[in-house]
Amino acid sequence: MDVRLLATNLYSAAAGATEREFIFSGFVAAVGTFIAAALGGWDVSLKLLAYMMFADYVTGVLGAIKCKNVNSDVMFWGGIRKGIVMLVIFLAVHLDQFIGGNAPIFRTLAIYFYAGREGLSLIENFGVLGVPWPPAIKNALEQLKQKGENQK
Structure with a gap:
């Protein structure tokens, strides 16, 4: 050789x-x-958020294709919104640095908040695509929806 x-x-x-x-x-x-x-490092929580954002975007596009209402303007602004989420995390990293602590408190809060929102959006997209959910998750989401409607 x-x-x-x-x-x-x-x-x-x-x-x-x-x-x-x-x-x-x-x-x-x-x-x-x-x-x-x-963004404060490429750790597990940021990876999870990035993967969830990607999955949300893809399932949203697939749901729009299924419902025959694909709108490039909605897709564009959805991508911009995900970029703004990363900007908020960037600012949270700098806020953590500003307060001088070693723990990434604001970064962690921002990532968990947006991961939760992406998770709900994914569940909604899966529903549009016809993916079945366990009854416990469906009931919990229905209760959240009813609480939200009652607060309006």
Whole structure:
């Protein structure tokens, strides 16, 4: 086995076969690192929120396709709303730094709040798509809906 060929293959697999691939990969890595640091780190709670946001967007589009009411304006503003959520988390990270504590209190509160909202939106989208839910979850959501309607 030729060690030089093996080294070349490993290098091109890691860095890219061309200079453009190498530069693009480096750029994506730098931007991703900056964003993760600005959001307080790429931990489990932020990953969960990001995955839930992605799943909500995809299931929302699928639900709109199923109901034959796809609207690019609604999709655009839904994406903008998810970007604003990340901006709120960014501000919460800086608020935590401002108060000087080592615990990310505001960041955690923001992530959990928005994860809850995304979860409810996912459940709604799954309902539109016809995904059945256990009766306990349906009853709890119905009670929340009735409480919300009574407060109007």
